[in-house]
Amino acid sequence: MGYHTNPFPEPKGRPSMGKQQNALAVVNYKGGVGKTTATFFLGAQLAVDHPRSKVLIIDIDAQCSLTTVFGLDPVRESQLGRNIFRLVQPGKPLPDKAKRDLYLRNQRGSRGFPENLYLLPGSFETEDLDVKLAKEDARGTAGFFARCAQVLGLFDDFGAILIDCPPNKMFLTQGMLQAAGHYLVVVIPDKVSVYGVPRLIRWVGEIPFPERPLLAGCLVNRVIRSPSGITQEQMRWVSQLEATLADRDLVGRNRGILGQWPNSNKVCATYGMGRHVRFHLPATFPRRDGPLHGLHLGPNGEAP
Ligand SMILES: Nc1ncnc2c1ncn2[C@@H]1O[C@H](COP(=O)(O)OP(=O)(O)OP(=O)(O)O)[C@@H](O)[C@H]1O
Ligand SMILES: [Mg+2]
Secondary structure, three states: OOOOOOOOOOOOOOOOOOOEEEEEEEEOOOOOOOHHHHHHHHHHHHHHHOOOOOEEEEEOOOOOHHHHHOOOOHHHHHHHOOOHHHHHOOOOOOOOHHHHHHHOEEOOOHHHOOOOEEEEOOOOOHHHHHHHHHOOOHHHHHHHHHHHHHHHHOOOOOOEEEEEOOOOOOHHHHHHHHHEEEEEEEEOOOHHHHHHHHHHHHHHHOOOHHHOOEEEEEEEEEEOEEOOEEOHHHHHHHHHHHHHHHOOOEOOOOOOEEEEEEOOOOHHHOHHHHHHOOOOOOOOOOOOOOOOOOOOOOOOOOOO
8 A cells, every 4th residue: 555645635615614624533432442542642642743733632521531631630620610511512602712722731741741732621511511402403503513613713723633522422522523624433343343333434424515524544442462463353353344444435545544553551651652643744734724634554553
């Protein structure tokens, strides 16, 4: 397979207004596959690779795992009220750009965190959003989706925005998928996880075209390597996944599997794990309207 370093081509006729091309939603409604881990490590890696740009990771999961991984106490963050819930909450005014930084957290280089990596914390309250939105009519939900796009728009000068989605199909997940230019599916090479991918892609495919994010590809997580390489069983599921992705409308010319991350508690201790999937951004990165580019990888996830 050859690599190319061109920016992602945008499909003809696709309006870019309202969609954040620098945003990537990390999704799978199957739980525990590594979405949060991937969001954090990829975000950290992007920040390290592009020290002059700002990278934002957003926790939209009511479990607040990403907020915890970022070294914060989700209870306190939820109480502070400067979080994703406050920004997307219907009926509340959206802060202007001058105030948006109040909602972000940064570890200022402590604990080895990149200084240019920012978190928009999660909130336990996002769970209640669906109860409220379920009572709304189509106009109400459309308004909520538009609000999600406005929230991402507050950060359009960031080089990249990675959104850690919860394992559900709820309104906030839908809203962020509609607002983001791209999505990445995290999958474990086993039967249950791989069988779910076509359904997941079909579900995203139901989003009307102008708002539909482009599939960046899949990240295969928790690959068990024996001394002789990936196990036969897992290899089978990786091949199955490749077959599933073969006829998909993927961004760029990748084969759909962007990288394979090993199953290892050690790798989670350092964000070097992000190096297994590389985002190639254009020389002009960041641009205000710059799309998130790249994801061109070798078969084992190495950079070209
Ligand atoms: N490659 C890996 N090797 C070992 N452990 C991993 C790996 N990736 C993730 N884990 C662990 O698996 C657990 C689930 O990971 P994570 O929270 O990232 O999944 P998730 O998809 O975000 O889950 P949820 O659907 O609940 O949001 C965590 O304890 C994490 O540390
Ligand atoms: Mg998670």
